[in-house]
Amino acid sequence: MDNIIFEEEIVTEVVYEGSIPLDNRLTPRQQKRKIFNLLKKENIPVIKESEYEITFEQPDDDQSIKFKVTHIYNKKIPYRITKEEVYQGTYILDGIRMTPEDQRQQVFNLMREDGFVIENEDDYEIGYEGVEDNNGISDTQVTRFIVSKIKKEKLTDKEYEAISNDQNKEIKNLYDEMVALREEILKTTEKEKVTELSSKVSEVTEKVDTIIENRIQNYGYFEEKINEYNVKISELEASLQEYINSYEESYEMMKELMNSSEITDVQEKEHQKERINEKSLSIKKEIEKAKKEISSLKAQRTRLMKDYETAKALEISAEDYNEIISSLRKKDILNAILEQKGLEEVLSTSSKDRTPYQKQQIKEAKEEIIKELAKLKKEDERQSVLSSIEALYGIELQKVIKNGRERVIVINKKSYDNIINNSKKLPEKIIKNPDITINYKPGDVPEDLQEVFKSEERKDNKDKFTIFHDEEDEEKLYTRKPVFEKFHINPIGEEVRIEGTASYGIKKEDADYIENNANNSESPYVVEHKKAKVVQVDHSPIEEFVEVDNNTSKEPLEENNVQERKDLKDKYVIYHSEENNDLLYATVPVFERFNITPEGEEVRIKGIASYGIKKEDVDDIEKNASNDYSPYIVEHETVKVEKQVIEPLKDIVEENQEVPKEEEIHENISNASKGLIDRITIYREMNQSNKFYARKPVFERFNVETIGEPFRISGVLCYEIDVDDVKKIAANSNNDYSPYIVSYEDVQASREILEKEPDVMEKIRVEQEPTKNHLEASNIEVNPEFKEELKEKKVNYNIIHKCPYQVKAAVDFFDRLSKKLLSSEESKSQKEQFKENLNDLTDEELDLLVTEYRSDAFGSELNSYTKGLAYNRLKEYGYDTIHKINDMIKEETVSLSSLIKGLKEVEEKEQTEQDEDNIISLEEERNDKIGKASSSIQVIIDAKKELERLLNCHIRDLEEKFKEKAQELEFTKSRDNDSLVDSLKYQVENFTRSLKNALINHNDISIVQNFLGLESCYDEDFDHRGDIVGRRSIGTIYFPLLEKFLPVNKNNELKEMMEEETHDYGEEEKSKVR
């Protein structure tokens, strides 16, 4: 058998060569970590990092550095050892004593003498036969030696495997041999034989040991497993190191920002925060508890206030009132009285199913009963309420209570079986009818039957009722509300707080009664007695509670939060009349919010329309406001109530004018003087004097509601308007400073009724237009570098949609941005369709768009593109309208100037004419011309108003464009009101006022005179030095409008005419002006 030995050798293997970017910030350790991470990425297994050596080369440039990773490790290499006998001989050891090494050299000398070539002495082994003395070789002895050459050969893999297999076979054979020997030993009884066999076994064992010792082990599997573990450990170590590094970096950063004491502070603050949070939680609990108490107190207070008010109104004491209420609180008594009052049918309906009317009936009846009982109480205070009830309604109370309606308690089958099985244990009176339903009679001990049967199995879980003894006076007993309800007993006195919960006084006999019934094993409850502090409920005024009430937040930790909650609550104010505190009023939102019908006529409170509200409605509102979660609060305020009397049309004009502030008056006059007096047209149904209609803007202007569906009258969109609203509008129109006048127009009943108001936007909207909730993106183009960055998922982003800096882009970039969008087919088709829709709009619809769709509407309804198209279309329409108005004014002014000229001629003729018929004819002609001139003036005023509306359309940019355009027109050249001298301003005011009166009164001559007077005031050439009624002796009379269109310059004539006509002002007007 070959002798195999293993020798460890150091293996050096370069596993990776590469380069990394130069980074001076990295420590050698971090660099090493970086390289190992790289190896991991490259799938090069690193089992034990200490076996790897990293060497760096000199950097080629400033950017990177090359490195080499070498794996250095020990490896066991198998060698076969063979011996070959090459020489033998003897010699007499006759010399001095030799060391073994000298002896060995002696042998090699002998060999060399015989012609052997010895290259390496270590390759030879020398064996000695014969005497061998460890202490040296004797002088006389002969020794024989055998020299063998040792050969060491590295095994190939195949040889390695073959030898391994041979060894295994040999071991197996030896094992079998050993087993056989052992069996033989067991069978043998002879001592000697056993000794022999044992010695053989020892030999075999020794052989096995030798083989095993030299056995070539297949370590592959273990190595693989060990490698796996090593890799895992290595990975974990690496990530741990990353965490450590990251922590260290963070810590370093923190140290840069804060010193050590600051860091300690931060840590301390963190701890504090935790402690505060815990404390806050406990405070929060306390707050919630307190809030509940407050809420309960507030409810009680409201009730008491209500009782107090009622008692006061009934003129009885609070005690008497309480007695009445307590008596009526007994349902059986109340129901008996209500039955007496004929409300059996209502009572037979369960309270849940009662109609509002039925509820109202009961409410009213209860109020009546209270009043009746109060009256009796007032007459004889000593008479008890119960005896009053008996006397007043003929009710035998004893009977009522004894024969109260049976209460039906439904129980399940199991409970029923329990009842039957345990009936012997029960008080007989409970089981009257062994049916599924168990009868219960008021007046009996109100035991809950289901509970009774459970009492056996849940002794410890019995209901517990506590009777509290006032710690200051133990005789005073109190308990919780459920006890009174359960045992149908009345509480005494007012509510108190015990351990933060509402409680009431209980009579000693009632407490005993409850306790007696608890003293049997079947009782479903137990009674406990406890001493407690009794807190009286505070009846302080509402104001004291206001702050507290507002803190009814569910998240009361922070003050801000509380404040926020306070602000979030709706506030409703109940107004009390100064003159009579019992008269209550509220504004419209209160009636709408609580669905209450207002009472009586409208009144004004602080200038706001308000209505009367019933006390019970106020009570209901307040009742619901008195809990923690109510979304609103109620406040009371005593105010002056102004009656709003609606008078017939004509009579109210002078009385009910709301006098505006001085500035407002001036503004109105200023507008009016520009011919901008608003003319509100009210359409009146031809045969029905109380049916009126108006255009939509009228409703918006006066904030009144439309009636019914819209319809068109002569093509104009109208709605019906309430006659009262018409009266109100008219009431404020007929004064000097009103910015509008009202005119009436009778219309035919037949008209086109529309299902809904036409929606112009809908008409122009293109399909897939932008009202959609979700916007679609298209033509997404991404920078490949950004794509790559996203892919690597190494970077997180902040998306900033409001760039705080000024940004610029190249013009061609803008082109590129818009190119795709502008050239898309969809865009083109939308554009065309939208254009078509816009072109299809009628003038009326365009007018509606201009005047009623403000820029906001465009902002949300149209996108930038369609907005642009709409803008252009409206601009076109606006320009067109301005031109039309210009033409209209021009035409009317020419007509007016011609009429005035004719008028002058007629008047001249009149002065010289003698013939009466002719005079009459001339007078008729004069009146006709004045009438026509007045009509022209009214058309001019309306046209100017129309223009003003257009110029104030509030569509951004468009409004400016219109104004710019209007500047180019012929009739706008007039002096600005602000630039007028004071005396002229005064005149303007007078002319304006008179013109308005004239328009209202249809006084044609006055319309003409005042219009001309007004126009003259705006003439820059006009130098007024006369008095206010126009005795203008100096200066040129100039009519800005007329001058342009008069065929010849008639200034002088006009001057004369003005002088004459202003004399027609009348004495009354003059005195008014003066």
Add this chain to the structure above:
Amino acid sequence: MENNLKDEKILMEKNGKEVECDVLFTFDSLDTMKSYVAYTDNTIGKNMRKNIFISSYNPFGTKLELEDVTDKKELEMINDVLLKIDQEN
């Protein structure tokens, strides 16, 4: 289509200095009839995230300028676009 966003730059004026921003992506919306551009000056915010600015451009407007995006629906659309780009990767 050739993607040449790599070559596009937007200039941002910061503290009196002009900073070049890389254009990351662009898109249009027919619903708003506007184009949108996302760009970055490669700065990192306090939360260690890279700042991306988004502006819109109205090709029908009168001025050649990038505008802020303030409409909620538009912001939602931008989010969708980012998600889409990310998911396509």
